[in-house]
Amino acid sequence: MTAAATRRRVARLFAIYAAVTLALIVALGLVLAADFRSDANARGLAQGRAEADLMAQTGVEPLLGPRALDEGLTPVEAAGLHRLVARAAGGQRVVRLRIRDLTGRVRFSDDGSGFGQRPDGEAVKAARGIEVAHLTRLNADSDDRGSPGMAAVEVYQPLLAGTPTRRVGVLELYIPYAPISRAAGAGLDRIYTALAVGLAVLYLALFAITASVSLRLRREASLSAFLAEYDTLTGLPNRDQFGRRAAAAVAEATAGGEPAVIAIVDLDRFKDVNDTLGHRSGDRLLVELARRLSTMMRPNETVARLGGDEFGLVLRSDDPEHALWRLRMAMERELEVSGMTLTASASIGYALAPLDSSDVDSLVQRADVAMYAAKQRHTGVVRYAASLDQYDAANLALATQLRHAIESDQLVLHYQPQEQLADGRITAVEALVRWQHPTRGLLAPDRFLALAEQTDLIDKLTRWVLHRALADLGTLGPVDAELRLAINFSARSIGRPDMTDEVTAALKTSGIPAQRLTIEVTETAIFADPGRAVTELTRLRATGAGISLDDFGRGQTSLRYLSTLPLNELKIDRSFVTDMLHNDAHAAIVRSIIELGHNLGLRVVAEGVETGDVLGSLARAGCDIAQGHLLGRPMELSQLAARLAPATPPRVKVQA
Numbered sequence: 001m002t003a004a005a006t007r008r009r010v011a012r013l014f015a016i017y018a019a020v021t022l023a024l025i026v027a028l029g030l031v032l033a034a035d036f037r038s039d040a041n042a043r044g045l046a047q048g049r050a051e052a053d054l055m056a057q058t059g060v061e062p063l064l065g066p067r068a069l070d071e072g073l074t075p076v077e078a079a080g081l082h083r084l085v086a087r088a089a090g091g092q093r094v095v096r097l098r099i100r101d102l103t104g105r106v107r108f109s110d111d112g113s114g115f116g117q118r119p120d121g122e123a124v125k126a127a128r129g130i131e132v133a134h135l136t137r138l139n140a141d142s143d144d145r146g147s148p149g150m151a152a153v154e155v156y157q158p159l160l161a162g163t164p165t166r167r168v169g170v171l172e173l174y175i176p177y178a179p180i181s182r183a184a185g186a187g188l189d190r191i192y193t194a195l196a197v198g199l200a201v202l203y204l205a206l207f208a209i210t211a212s213v214s215l216r217l218r219r220e221a222s223l224s225a226f227l228a229e230y231d232t233l234t235g236l237p238n239r240d241q242f243g244r245r246a247a248a249a250v251a252e253a254t255a256g257g258e259p260a261v262i263a264i265v266d267l268d269r270f271k272d273v274n275d276t277l278g279h280r281s282g283d284r285l286l287v288e289l290a291r292r293l294s295t296m297m298r299p300n301e302t303v304a305r306l307g308g309d310e311f312g313l314v315l316r317s318d319d320p321e322h323a324l325w326r327l328r329m330a331m332e333r334e335l336e337v338s339g340m341t342l343t344a345s346a347s348i349g350y351a352l353a354p355l356d357s358s359d360v361d362s363l364v365q366r367a368d369v370a371m372y373a374a375k376q377r378h379t380g381v382v383r384y385a386a387s388l389d390q391y392d393a394a395n396l397a398l399a400t401q402l403r404h405a406i407e408s409d410q411l412v413l414h415y416q417p418q419e420q421l422a423d424g425r426i427t428a429v430e431a432l433v434r435w436q437h438p439t440r441g442l443l444a445p446d447r448f449l450a451l452a453e454q455t456d457l458i459d460k461l462t463r464w465v466l467h468r469a470l471a472d473l474g475t476l477g478p479v480d481a482e483l484r485l486a487i488n489f490s491a492r493s494i495g496r497p498d499m500t501d502e503v504t505a506a507l508k509t510s511g512i513p514a515q516r517l518t519i520e521v522t523e524t525a526i527f528a529d530p531g532r533a534v535t536e537l538t539r540l541r542a543t544g545a546g547i548s549l550d551d552f553g554r555g556q557t558s559l560r561y562l563s564t565l566p567l568n569e570l571k572i573d574r575s576f577v578t579d580m581l582h583n584d585a586h587a588a589i590v591r592s593i594i595e596l597g598h599n600l601g602l603r604v605v606a607e608g609v610e611t612g613d614v615l616g617s618l619a620r621a622g623c624d625i626a627q628g629h630l631l632g633r634p635m636e637l638s639q640l641a642a643r644l645a646p647a648t649p650p651r652v653k654v655q656a
């Protein structure tokens with residue numbers, strides 16, 4: 001839900017709450033007003049009873065004799081009652097007075113009404129000693145004549161006479177209610193006013209509280225909506241909003257609009273900033289880079305923070321390469337963080353819509369693949385190509401199957417011989433892993449090693465190769481008791497603290513002397529973290545195994561670190577060896593590496609030897625060992641045993 005929609009929803013809820021609160025306040029006021037009115041009426045009835053009781057005791061009862069009124073009134077009693085009524089009516093205290101006997105029949109009526117009527121239930125109750133009083137109107141009874149008159153308090157009061165006193169009849173009295181109402185309701189208007197004011201103040205207070213809470217809720221809703229769409233550190237759109245904006249741009253590009261560029265930007269060595277200067281400094285760096293990127297976005301473009309030191313870009317450009325290099329150069333301008341001047345570099349991968357895909361998720365994934373390629377190659381900006389993608393669905397399934405393959409022994413080892421140039425004798429073999437897949441056949445290492453290196457499978461794979469290769473070497477027996485075995489270790493395996501113990505245990509189990517094992521590590525793996533490499537390789541070297549620096553010349557080697565590594569061997573990268581007869585620069589590099597290795601006391605191996613001419617050139621340059629298809633392709637263990645058999649003559653010595 002957007003921030004505007006959230007605010008509208010909160011406003012609607014506030015309006016509903018205000019209306020409901022007002023209705024409840026009004027209902028409460030009406031209930032209280034009715035209660036006050038009912039209380040006033042009760043006081044009026046009580047006053048009416050009191051006046052009726054007073055009239056009965058002081059006016060009527062002294063006029064009556066001790067006998068019951070069933071036989072009617074005497075002339076004297078009737079005359080006294082007429083005088084009494086005249087005085088009471090003149091004072092406007094009574095509007096009707098009737099005397100009834102104990103059966104409820106009317107025996108006296110000041111206005112002549114009620115004679116011959118059926119006895120009232122109230123009169124019968126009063127005859128039994130129960131006083132009855134209620135509000136009514138004059139002539140409101142069904143058997144009364146005339147239209148209803150004024151409001152009155154109708155009272156039925158037992159009449160007592162004689163000594164001892166006894167009930168002799170019933171007094172029916174109608175007392176004007178207006179004076180009583182005015183007296184009983186005195187101040188009721190003020191109460192109503194005070195009630196109305198109090199309830200109004202209460203409502204206003206509740207309204208103010210509700211409005212304050214609603215305002216806070218709207219602010220919190222706005223903040224929540226912001227947090228749902230934006231990054232709190234940089235203020236940039238977050239991954240969700242990036243996805244929506246990317247989808248809109250891709251849809252427009254697919255419909256024939258300007259091409260959409262989906263790019264992923266990842267900072268290089270950002271961890272070093274956090275580890276060296278602290279996370280606050282890292283945050284300040286991210287904020288500044290976000291500001292720089294934002295200022296370079298056009299209105300229809302987006303920069304978002306996807307998490308950590310990763311940014312996402314949605315650009316509209318016919319020349320994305322130029323646009324992305326321009327952004328990268330802006331990021332690389334110097335900036336000051338925590339008193340230090342830094343330069344931030346970034347690796348950028350991108351994909352185009354609709355050329356590379358019309359699906360947003362696919363474009364983002366492919367831009368991510370291109371970004372990792374840019375980071376690995378140190379090329380700055382890379383566009384997605386299918387050849388870069390090692391993470392398709394088939395590869396994910398293959399990675400899952402590889403774990404099972406290691407556990408179920410589907411892997412096999414092939415061995416490629418290494419010949420000594422001085423006499424053509426095979427002095428070492430390199431163990432190369434293959435996967436005998438149950439449905440895909442024999443898979444070369446380049447089909448699955450990259451997948452293994454992305455997970456902990458590379459450690460399982462390295463351990464399997466180590467133990468199996470040493471065991472195979474032991475089965476060769478006395479064919480060549482000095483044959484060395486070379487095994488490739490990944491950078492991840494080298495960095496494991498338990499790898500030295502693993503090597504020691506494998507050597508002990510196989511019974512192979514440690515000096516017959518050579519551990520090959522690539523140059524790029526070592527020099528990614530030279531200090532740690534020196535430590536770990538020194539521990540491995542302490543087991544007695546040899547250390548070979550593989551693919552030498554491909555990376556950016558520091559000779560200072562090279563001199564500190566516990567090496568026994570340099571392997572010249574095949575890219576220099578293969579075309580050394582046609583590329584003078586490569587030939588010079590090969591000769592320089594051979595000389596460098598010998599000056600450091602190292603054995604030098606050239607791999608990728610395909611022709612006799614190259615082999616002769618290497619011999620003349622003083623290379624020690626050669627490896628390549630000319631000398632032998634990777635072969636199964638049985639083929640290697642046959643190759644090493646004494647009946648097999650050594651290759652003719654190459655003349656230097």
